[in-house]
Amino acid sequence: MMSLDRCHNIQDLQRRARATLPHPIYDYLEGGADDEWSLKRNTSAFDNWQFLPNTLMNVASVNPATRLLGHKLAGPILLSPTGMSRLFHHDKEFAAARAAERFGTFYGLSAMGSTRIEELADSSHGLKFFQVYIFKDRGLTREFLAKSKQGGYQALCLTVDTPIAGNRERDIYSGMTIPPRPTLRALAGFATKWRWLAGLAKNRDFFIANVADRLNATERGTSSIIDFVNKQFDPSISWQDLEWLASEWDGPLILKGVLSPDDARRAQRIGVSAIMVSNHGGRQLECAAAPIDCIPALRDAVGNDLELILDGGIRRGTHVVKALAMGADACSIGRPYLYGLAAGGEAGVLKALEILQAETIRTMALLGATAIDEINQSHLVPVGRLVAQPPS
Ligand SMILES: Cc1cc2nc3c(=O)[nH]c(=O)nc-3n(C[C@H](O)[C@H](O)[C@H](O)COP(=O)(O)O)c2cc1C
16 A cells, blocks of 8 residues: 555545545545536536746745634645544544644534544644534534633634535445444455554544434434434524524634525625635535636625635645635635545645645746735636737
């Protein structure tokens, strides 16, 4: 198996993750809804744009640092909230949060994570936000808010693209459950994954840590993610819930899963600080628009007072730079850091961030930009169209 030193891009980390993880767990990480059209489109939509570089720009020093939600980041890349990191590595969310801290960016802890809000707060002193879903048990949301405040989380994030579960057919075929219970069919997929199996001796925290105590014995038992979401999440979630959350949380509030300019404007009026322009990595509404295709209209709709984070499809530094050129303030990654987590725990997550950061810096230099705020739409030309003459 390829060592981390020999992983030169995100695809190398993906290959290593695939070789490490039992097949149902890899499919849970990788999969999208229905035919995975949105999943593929999130990345391929970047190919509609080509760069128009400026030359002779003195790029001896290129600085990818930026500011987001009032904090300085080492680069324009965040770690998106993802559920059940214990599936991928025994150091679970701690490893990802520590890597984000070492790199200098935000880590998003998911309400579906396998680590408690307060445990992560005690072990990581980096930037972090907590991502909530609205459960039918509204008391849980109040508990999340109180713990996030107490734990010093810099921001809160509400995900709004999951009123019900998306149709992730890979999980249905593989029989993926939480905790994982290999069926006879899936047994072979677990049996040969020695590195992953060795992690079982370290811990078996395969539960949704911030929710587990509130579930009754039947609810705590083995279930598919789809069943869990459909039983526990409240599909009646509405704008009133966002208003309520905004009135209860006095720090920066991020709304995740918005693609429509109308929704963005409405959220802005309620007082949201940032929007994660996202279709949940193609795991929820199949055929939802690719985030990169939504950025220009969203930027026009909200002006410069609301921060836009492109979330979904980033696999290269060129994707990061294209997103910034279209009007995003930063980008967020899910699968790329999870590949790193599966491939090598904290070091693997850091490797994913470092790969994307190095590619971003190289792209900026070759584009003739020495700082993030120098990247703009003049650096992009739609593929298939001739470069326009400047007005004389
Ligand atoms: C395994 C996995 C679990 C996820 N769990 C959550 C979650 O609990 N909450 C959430 O808001 N988004 C979740 N997401 C979506 C990510 O936050 C993010 O939107 C998506 O991964 C971005 O697309 P990318 O993987 O192409 O970077 C999850 C994504 C993956 C791959």
